[in-house]
Amino acid sequence: MINVRLEPEGRKVHFPKLGTVLQLLKKLGLGNNAALIIRDGELLTPDRRLHAGDEVVVRTVTSRG
Amino acid sequence: MKCRKCKAVAAVALPSHNTAFCPDCYPDFVRSQVERAIHRHKMIAPGDRVLVAVSGGKDSLALTLLLHELGHEVHGLHVDLDIPNSSTDARAACEGFFTKLGLPLTVIELHREGLAIPLVKSRIKRPICSVCGKLKRYYFNKFALENDYPVLATGHNLDDEVSRLFANTIRWDRAYLSDQGPLLPAENGFARKIKPMYRLTEFEIANFSFLRGIDHVIAGCPYSGKASFPIYKGLWSGLEERMPGAKVQFYENFLREGRPVFAAWSDQQGELPTPCTECGYPTSAERCGVCRIKAMVADDEK
Numbered sequence A: 001m002i003n004v005r006l007e008p009e010g011r012k013v014h015f016p017k018l019g020t021v022l023q024l025l026k027k028l029g030l031g032n033n034a035a036l037i038i039r040d041g042e043l044l045t046p047d048r049r050l051h052a053g054d055e056v057v058v059r060t061v062t063s064r065g
Numbered sequence B: 001m002k003c004r005k006c007k008a009v010a011a012v013a014l015p016s017h018n019t020a021f022c023p024d025c026y027p028d029f030v031r032s033q034v035e036r037a038i039h040r041h042k043m044i045a046p047g048d049r050v051l052v053a054v055s056g057g058k059d060s061l062a063l064t065l066l067l068h069e070l071g072h073e074v075h076g077l078h079v080d081l082d083i084p085n086s087s088t089d090a091r092a093a094c095e096g097f098f099t100k101l102g103l104p105l106t107v108i109e110l111h112r113e114g115l116a117i118p119l120v121k122s123r124i125k126r127p128i129c130s131v132c133g134k135l136k137r138y139y140f141n142k143f144a145l146e147n148d149y150p151v152l153a154t155g156h157n158l159d160d161e162v163s164r165l166f167a168n169t170i171r172w173d174r175a176y177l178s179d180q181g182p183l184l185p186a187e188n189g190f191a192r193k194i195k196p197m198y199r200l201t202e203f204e205i206a207n208f209s210f211l212r213g214i215d216h217v218i219a220g221c222p223y224s225g226k227a228s229f230p231i232y233k234g235l236w237s238g239l240e241e242r243m244p245g246a247k248v249q250f251y252e253n254f255l256r257e258g259r260p261v262f263a264a265w266s267d268q269q270g271e272l273p274t275p276c277t278e279c280g281y282p283t284s285a286e287r288c289g290v291c292r293i294k295a296m297v298a299d300d301e302k
């Protein structure tokens, strides 16, 4: 299982199986430049592999008015 | 993906530049984009003290850090809007950040001016975002002029600039199209305004802020729900996804091909602002927009 926390909302989603960050973005309906993907304090590019047990933060990129 | 510079594992992929960088090399890329913008548009003269308008968000705090690291003398200015569940966090983010860097920060409190945003919102029919923007621009400009800052910098990014340009283009608003750009020279009672981050997207700045550990507010303004800019930003991110580089092309080509045409039209109009009869701020009416807002809020108070 891969555990994903969506920021800024704080909602959590889980995926039984995912190959790469790109697949995660597609599942969430996000473009490549829509969010920061963070695992263990490290930024991941779309080609990086995800593994069972990963805790991933998806932080949508938005700016205040 | 590997870093273009050192071949380490990349942390940030940039399709519009057809490249990728590791955590150590990425900040240099961001700094060079800002340096290039400042240099190309002659934004800051040697020795200029720079007033930076900060909101507590990633863009304006990243700009502060970058200008400081590029060796400019930076002074922060924050306008506390007094919005519940939002303004306290924004102000604390600014204060914490400036204290950490050892840089001066001034806070203007709108409630002291009788213009706390919730009060203004309850008294005025117009969309609050445009009123709030007007108030912030007014106080930033006023502070810069009264305290002899030759230049006022804001954290506007490429996405901000493109969505604004797009909104102006949809309306073919000649007046706005004549003076949109990363540099507005000082004239007619306005300070010189610069946007040194205009070549960087929101995504690029978010990555920089993360890698440099900038503690910024993430939540948006609770009142911004109905603004039209998010719609344009959404359209443009879809376009950029399919055509990497579209944003920067649209904007840079406007600066080169479009803006001069509208600026020439605007010069022919020859309408110069005059000082507001109440506060002296430049305006095209007798009384400036902010003095009119103040009067409306005060009238209702009675």
Ligand SMILES: [Zn+2]
Binding pocket: B003, B004, B005, B006, B007, B008, B021, B022, B023, B024, B025, B026
């Ligand atoms: Zn590198």
Ligand SMILES: [Zn+2]
Binding pocket: B276, B277, B278, B279, B280, B281, B287, B288, B289, B290, B291, B292
């Ligand atoms: Zn006035």
